[in-house]
Every structure is written in C-alpha cells, then in structure tokens.
Amino acid sequence: MFKILKYLKKYKLFTFISILAMLGFTGLDLLNPYITKTLVDKVFVEQQYDIFLKLILILIGIMILKSIFAYTREFLFDYIGTKVMGDIKKDLFSEMQKYDFSFFDNKNTGELMSRIGEDAENIWNALGFGIGFLSEAIITFISATTILFYLNYKLAILSVITMPIIFYLALKMENKISKSYDEISDQAAKINTTAQENISGVRLVKAYANEKKEVLKFLNLNKQNYDLNMKKTRIFGKYYPAIELVGNMTMIIVMIFGGMLTIKEEITIGTLLAFTEYIWLLIWPMRTVGMFMNVISQANSSARKIQKIKDYEPKIVDNKKDLEIKDSKIVFNNVWFKYNDKYILKNINLKIQKGQTLAIIGPTGSGKTSLVNLIARFYEIDKGNIYIDNEDIRNYSLKKLRENISYVFQENFLFSESVEENIKLAGNENDIKLNEILENSGSKEFVEKLKYQEKTIIGERGQGLSGGQKQRLTIARALNKNSKIIVLDDATSALDMETEYEVLKNINKLNKEQIKIIIAHRISAVKNADQIVYLEDGEIKEIGTHMQLINKKGKYYNIYLQQFKDFIEEEIDEVI
C-alpha cells in the first residue's frame, strides 16, 4: 500500500488542502455544541441578550464554513482518488505492454482485467473515502472525548462506557458484511462468466441442443446470488437495530444522570445539551470505523496484487542500442530452447538468405511456432545464437527487431474497428495502398461486398467474417507493414488451395528482397520454398528443396504421399 501511496506525491498540494478542509470541518463540528451550550447558558439562563445576535451569527458562520469545508474535502478526496486510480490503470497497462509472452502464458485474461479494473477501483475507494474518513472519525472521537471529560468527567465516563459495545457490534457486522460482499462478488463473477461464455459459445450450445441445461445452470447461479443477498440483508437486520439501541440507550442514560447533575447544579443546562450533541460525535466514528478499516484493508490487498504485477521482471532485456538492420539474412546457430524445464527445440541450425523462402512442416507440437517466435525475441533462447544481418538479435532493440518482422499468427486476431483500421494497425498508416493490399491478400472481393466496404466495423475477434476472410485480413495487415521478414504461421490454412497459391504468389512477387517463413501443414503451401524444414520433436529431421526431400523418400515424402495419393494413383505428376 505504501508503494501505491507514492502516487499521491504528484497531488501533494491537493492532498494538503483536503487534509486542511477535513481538519477545518472536524474542528467546526466540535465547536458547534459548545456554541449551543453558551447560547443556552448565557442567553437563555443568564439572560445576556446582547450576545444573542453574535452567537447566532457565529452559528450561521459555522454552518456556511462547514459546508465549504465539506465540499472541498469531498471534492478533493474524490478528485485525488480518481486521478490516482487513472494513474495506476495507465501505469499498469503500459507496464504490461512491455512484458514478454511468458508473463501472459501464466496469467488468465480475467485476472489481469481484475487488476486494471476492480483492484485499481479499490484503491480509489481507499483514497477517495477510506483513509480520509477514517482519520476524521479518529480525530473526532478523540477530540469529542477530551471535550466531554473537560466539561464533566462523571458524565463523560457514562457517555463513553457504551462505546466499546457499539464498536464491537459495528466491527462484527462489518466483518460479516464484508465476507458476504466477497461471496456476492465471487458469485457475480460466476454469473458474468457463465452469461459471457454462453453468449460467446451460443453456436456450440445450440449445436448440442444444450439450451435448457444452460438456462438451468444460470437460474441456479441466480438463486445462489439471491440467497447471498438475503444473507447480507439478515446480517444488517440483526446488527443495525442493536447498534441503534445501544446508541439511544447511551443518550437516555446521559439524559437521566445529566438531568440529576443539572438539578444538583453540578452542570448547567447548556452543558447537558452540549453533551447530547457530543455523544453523536462519539457514536458515528464508532459505527463507521470498521467500514473504513475494511475499505482500507481491501485496498491494501489490491495494492499488493497490483504491485506483484508491477514487480515482474521481464526475462527479455531490451537493448537500447540504435542498431539498424540493413540486410535481412537470418542464421540459427546451435539454437536450443525450453519452456519450463523441457527442451522444445534442440540444436537448430538454419541459414536463410535475403529474398528466400523457408517453409517449416511437421507434426502438431513439434516446435514450429516456437521456432519462429524466437526470431522476434518473444521468448529468449537458452543456448546458441540467432543472427540477423550478422548481428546477434539480442544486440538490436526490441522495437527495431520487431519493426522489421511481420507476423501473421495462427490465431487471427482482429480488433473491433474498421477493416482499414485493422490493416493500418501494423505500421504504414499514411500512404497505405489499400486497394493493392486487399487485392494481394485475396480480400478485395469480400471487402467490396461488406456494407461499408473497407470502412465496415468488424466485430470483436472479427465476428461476421468467415475463418478464411479473417485470415486474409491478417495477411493484408502484414502486407501493409512490408517489412524485411514475414512470418506466416499456419496463416493460410483456412484458404482453399487456389487462393492460398495466389496469395503466396503475390507475397513473393511484392517484395523480392523479403525473407518469407511459412509454417504450413499442406505440401501445396510449402513446395515452392527455397528450403523446407521437416521438424519433429524439436529437431530438424530433414531439410532441402521439395524435389530433394521427395527424392530422399523420408518423412516429408510420406506426407506428400498421404496428401497426393489420389493424384499419384492417377499418375498426375504435375503437382510435383
């Protein structure tokens, strides 16, 4: 929490003014009953009418000043809380942008969303409300007690004697309520997740005729939520009247004994009246202190979770040197790579010259994606070196390195923006040759048919488009970047063979100097490459051109046989 409190530094002046406003308000709150006492004793009892107007004006002045202080205090607490929450969210979000893939591998989206959402808001609660009011409650209680003892110690003892009971009841209620809130919040998260999953997976639900089961699941969760809310209401119902009762009893006790002391002329009527007012300044802090403490402890636990994310040390250290990549030649030299403790890639040696195409083929899980991810340092290699332009990739800045590589990932992610904005995302935003790019990525035809063509907003994850259409747009995005290296990770799998052939041909034609790395499962997508790598269990088992690998009659040849069995049987050798 203390680390998070550092955010307040930026708002030192406002924090200072808000504390002054809070102290001013508390001071005036404590002064009020004293003026009432003077009014009763001096004006009504001793009949000093000359000070009546003065005292009334003071009371009006106190009222006005209290309103000003209250407004300033509320406004600034809220302002500071909101600003700090914004700063935390901004920092956390920017910080996460710098983290490597491993960080995201171990976290789920929901968890990270909670840090940026709920946890940052808990801190806002503490700053905008908890800390300020807790301090106010403590100051008010101590000052009011001191004044009561100053006025009459016997009555003061009677007044404070019930306070521990109120404090105990309030704390107990707060603890139970807080647990109940946690349960309700977990339950609400479950309802949200269920609703969200059901809506996103609606096609699957319908395909398996599972609607009834899903509705029952939802109703069940809703019922649990109702029960939890009722439990919370019962806790309120149990403790709240008890707290009220003890508060009112205190007042009655003070009135009885205070009345007796007044009759005995030990205290004045004004003092008795002041006592009744001061008692409320004892009771409200006792009643609310538990709630404020809870807000702060919740914020504390949120701050710890946020700090844990901020303390993450990215495994990939950026090199700030401003080294340019002139030539795109890539060399893998004895590269080893492991996730956790298991080597996924073993002793990889490769050389890809400028303008060449490298194709990677191999069974699922053989390490194809892992291999290409190493080039942009999404993960760090464990042994060996990767060179681009004869320079170890670790010597380039991450920005420079990644600026020179376009990735089309297996999972084609499109933002909820227009077709054009999605394509512009990767680099070139100004003189974008949209028509050409759409044409070359095989997207032109379907984009023209969209309601607003390239201005059409495509839904979350590109909903409303077919798998193949989404793939074409992600390829279009990479074409717009026109970088020295392009990586297509299974990026044409949803295209028919003819379109795949056209798109790959276009990519080849567009930039003759570009290195192309293509991961694919279809022989048709890899057969024209300058080199084909057959990867299995993280090892290069075969490497060569299509013809060399066919002649080798090894694993590549077997895949070829499986995929072209029918053609071969009909002796159509043109596919070779």
Ligand SMILES: Nc1ncnc2c1ncn2[C@@H]1O[C@H](COP(=O)(O)OP(=O)(O)OP(=O)(O)O)[C@@H](O)[C@H]1O
């Ligand atoms: N982030 C990760 N953390 C731990 N293990 C991983 C991670 N990503 C992949 N792996 C494991 O590494 C191995 C290689 O995965 P990789 O994705 O590179 O294979 P692939 O050949 O691209 O597979 P596919 O053809 O299915 O895309 C697999 O056994 C996989 O389970």
